[in-house]
Amino acid sequence: MPELLGQNQAADRDDGLVRRLKCGSAEAFEELLDSYQGPIYGFVFRLLDDSSEAADVTQEVFLKVFRKIEGFRSECSLKTWLYRIAVHEAANRRRWFSRHRRNEFSVDAAREEAGLGWTQLADQRGTPFDWLEQREQIDIVESCLREIDSRLRAAVVLRDIEGHSYNEIAATLEISLGTVKSRILRGREALKRRLEKRLRAAAPDAWSLQTE
């Protein structure tokens, strides 16, 4: 019941926010950025795997919201609408990326090839071994997530990381509920296969430790 109450409050807040956005209130856009800039950036980053591209796409998402808010008919929630725009913009950017970015030179890759790498600042939380273990696990999961098909990845990210419901994912990706279930199932299967492979290669006992 509290969760339902929280959802209703969030929906009421978003309704009020949409009304003020339609009036062109500057404070409303500030509030929109406060609430959704981080999640949208994180979602787009996982779809594109490029921080600068993710920042550009996030900016484009909010520009589209600004341009189209007057035509927003509240047929879906503001959150779903934002994520739907993000999916479209990320898909457009991925298509553009595949056509134009093949021959670009990456400074990061060049440094890594030269064995220079980047300086990492120490994190004071937990022991270094704990941090390293968690960091390695997270890096492996991130890496495996990047390897799976982008459509399956979008569904898995929306469900497992962004915490969207199946109905919200269906509305965001504009697919049926059955397709959502299928994509999540297939995405997790693909992720599981890659994870098992990578974790076993990295530490033979790691995966079994997770399941004990």
Add this chain to the structure above:
Amino acid sequence: MNCTWVRHSIDSYIDGELSPASQGLLRLHLRFCSGCFEAYDRRESMTMLTSRLGAPAPPSELRTQIKIALSYEAARRGFWNWDRFRDRTRDMLRPLAVPAVGGVFSALVLFGGLMQHLGVMPRLFADDVPLLYVAQAPEVELPSPYAVNHDTVVLVFIDRSGGIYDFDLPEEPHDSPELRAQVANSLLFARFQPAMRFGSPVSSTMLIQFTRTTVRG
């Protein structure tokens, strides 16, 4: 209820998207099927691992970039409304707020101080000498014992000592020498109190009406 259905429904079960009845059936199956329980356990571990990824922090300058892009877009579209007008007016007037409040406060203090003086002024006027005492008309001090045997009006010119230095008969354009002689005799023996202005005697004029009264003896 078979293992195929359970394996297919594990994700929906973990995500809380199964109906309560199906959840109960799946839980029952997991209790007795070690293979399905292991699949469920692995899937749940992996989901937990994925959910721990969290959201990557956006670049610190992203918010500024978005706001700049929005402002350009707003300028391009000629976007203008009451809220923006209010915000701009408020930003524009904000530096003037403190001086304006100080000015109003100073004006109130000054006006309050002046009002004290203004409040005294009517009382000062009330204490003034009335106009009646400032200018006093001439008066007949001693009437003449000689009468004028005619109804007429005489304009008398009185000097500052109360003496008469001239007179005129405004209602008698063709005044007779006899009437003029009567008036002159009458005025010769009359005495006047001169007009006063601010306490000093001044020359003045006075109208005297003579009325003939017949008494039967």
